[in-house]
Amino acid sequence: MRENTEIVEDKKEETDNQSKVRQFLALMPCILLSLCYGTNSAFVSLLTPxxxxxxxxxxxxEDQExxxxxxxxxxxxxxxxxxxPIxxxxxxxxxxxLACLPYIAAWIITIFASDYKLIYIARLLVGISHALSTTTIYxxxxxxxEQRGPFEIAIASFRAVGSTTVFAFGLLFRWTTISQIMLxxxxxxxxxxxxxxxxxxYLISKQKEEKAERSMRRLYGNEFDTEQKTKKIKKNLETISVRQGGKKLNYIKNINQHPEVYKPFLIIMVLGIAQMCSGASVLRGYVIKIFDSIFATNNIQDSSEYAGLENSTLTDADDECIKQNQVQTWAYISGIIIGFFRFAGSVFLATKLxxxxxxxxxxVSIISSILGLLLFxxxxxxxxxxxENVYGWLSLAAACFIVTTVQLGVQNLPFLYSGELFPADIRVIxxxxxxxxxxxxxxxxxKLFPLFVDSMTLAGTFLLYGCILTVLCPILYFIVPETKGVELEKMHRFFRKATVNESQRPNLDELEEGAKARHDMNANTTKDAHDNLAYESNSEDGYNTFITVQ
Structure with a gap:
């Protein structure tokens, strides 16, 4: 009997592993697009210097930069x-x-760019791909x-891999060669x-059930119960379609009567301000320029060591010009180091969240970020x-501390909350x-960062960021809700309350009490709501909805 049980368990584990591999392979385009996001974001950091x-x-x-x-x-x-809608x-x-096409066009334009106008066009195309790739529901x-959380974190972490790769190439090549490689x-x-x-x-929403079942078999294996899954998806789509009828327009017309909409929106806006002032965005966009200036007077390398010389088309007559003004090798190395710490922060978040x-x-994230900004x-x-060279190295250490600590909450929580706090029927909007x-x-x-640096120096700019976060810290303490373990369908109850204070934040036990009574559930069996949520998509409006599995 035990042997039969072990055989069944081994077979189930083998099937699960095969399903994981199938899903991972299906995600390869998403992973590569995340890599594209990271490479394109980091590319301008070495292109402009x-x-x-x-x-x-x-x-x-400087303005064009x-x-x-x-x-x-x-x-x-x-x-x-x-x-x-797309x-x-x-x-x-x-x-x-569709998201791949602007990326491809942008790299081609960059390869043949002969002035800043073509670079402008390429960057606009990059923005289109950024938007399409970051909002995909595939x-x-x-x-x-079981795989959604770990795989989503894995996809996002490839942005850091992409940026680190670009900075590593910056040690060896000019931007034109890097563009050819990244294409x-x-x-x-x-x-x-x-x-x-x-x-x-999507296929079921378009009444293509046979194709949907074939798709599920490719994703989860031939032993997967595609018929039952199809019925469940159809039922969820029908339920959502009936529930939402005409409701979106009502939200817009009577926004003052819907605190479950405007309150989370304002919370995420404040979180977004903190995110922008954390220093992580400007470090990502200007890391080469920042550390080129920091290490510019350091005698770390010989004057003949310059990044990208082997790919330069400059003549011998221009050699003196190179020696006078060339991006420091340690600026690129700094970008690589910071990219590694950013990746490490993402992985740490995945294990602790x-x-x-x-x-x-x-x-922890915002207090640590403030400390990092002040130290930098x-x-x-x-x-x-x-x-003294030591202050340059300490500045690099502080920057690594910043990009690591912001990943624990300041950088990621606004994106997480934007998918949780809003009512399901208008979540996509x-x-x-x-x-x-x-x-x-x-x-x-x-755009304003260079102006701030010119007017108040690099030290003053980061001091300003630290002061802004310090002011926002107590505000965020009172308005940020705790959503861990709270079902998405019950989130709006919290925002309908008159005030936001510590006693009114969502409490899992209180919010679950009514549901437990209705479903005759034992109070000690409540699990993390994220483990009890099955994801479906409202393809009628192109957005994602979580349906509680009872």
Whole structure:
């Protein structure tokens, strides 16, 4: 009897492992798009310093430099809002294919760029792909409940891998060669999309049940009960369709009567301000420029050691120009080190988020971020007034501390809350709107950063960021709710209360009490709500909805 049980368990484990592999392979285009996001975000950080060199391929001004760094955020808000209807019309898989095309076009334009105007066009195209790739619902719709969390974190972590890779290439090549190499990533992602199955939820919403079942067998194996899953998805889609009838327009017309909409929106806006002032965004966009200036007077390397010389087309007559103004090798190494710590922070968050409360993680994150900003400000100030190399290294250590600690909450919690706090039937609209406002703030912070540095120095700019976070810290303490273990369907009850204080924050036991009574559940059997949620998609509006499995 025991042997039979062991055989059954071994077979089930083997089937589960095969299902994991199938799902992972289906996610390869999403992983590559995340890599593209990281490479494109980091690329401008090395592109602009190289173009500001005395003997660059073409010159750019400081104003043009700031536009190159920030311009990819200009179209992103509009595309984010349109992404839901786009996915509904063409499907999640086709939206991934669509996201690859602007990336490909952007790299091609960058390769042949002869002036800053072509770089502007390339960055606008990058912003379109950023919006489409970050709002895709493909991964959420094909992953099982057990694999959704770990795989989503894995996908996001490849952004850090992409940025680290670009900085490593910066040690060896000029930006033109890096563009040629990176072109292969979105091309490969596009080719792989023709090998993956379409989302079963999308197919069922379009009355293509037979194709949906074939898709599920490809994703989960031939032993998966596709018929039962199909019925469950159909029922959920019908329930949502009936429940939402005409409700969205009512939200908009009577917004003052819907605190479950405007309160979380305001909370996420404040979280977004903290996110923008954490220093992580400007470090990602200007890391090479920042550490090139920090290490500029350090005698760390011989004057003949310059990054990217082997790919330079400069003549011997221009050699003197190179020696006078070339990006420091240690600036690229700093980018690599910071990218590694950013990746480590993401991995650490993935291991701790399920075991710890989100408010606790956020408090640790914002307090640590403030400390990191103040330390970076101090060390960069000392470096400006002292030629000792130690202050340059301490500035790098402080920057690594910042990018690690912001990953624990300040950087990630706004994105997490935007998918949790809003009512299910307008979640896509609210999430897209908050994403749009966030990208507009990102555009401003990146565009204004050089002006802040010119007017108040690098140390003063980061001191300002630290002061802003310090002011926001007590405000966030009182308004940020604890959502760990709270069912999404019950989240709106908290925001309908008159005030927001410690006693009124969502309490899992209180919120679950009514549900337990109705379903005759034992009080000691309550689990983390995230383990009891089955994900389905409202393809009628292109957004994601969690349906509680009772």
């Amino acid at each position: 190289q173009l500001r060199e005395d003997c660059s391929e073409f010159p750019i001004t 700031s536009w190159i760094v920030s311009l990819d955020n200009l179209f992103t808000p509009v595309v984010c809002i349109l992404s839901g 996915q509904h019309m063409i499907g999640p898989r086709s939206s991934i294919q 991964s959420a719709e094909i992953l099982t409940n 292969g990533v979105p091309v490969l992602a596009l080719l792989l999309t023709f090998l993956i199955p379409e989302s079963p939820v 399920k075991a710890h409360k989100r408010r606790s993680m956020y408090k 400000s101090l060390f960069s100030f000392l470096k400006d007034h002292n030629s 609210c999430k897209s709107s908050t994403r749009a406002f966030t990208t507009l703030m990102l555009l401003g912070i990146l």
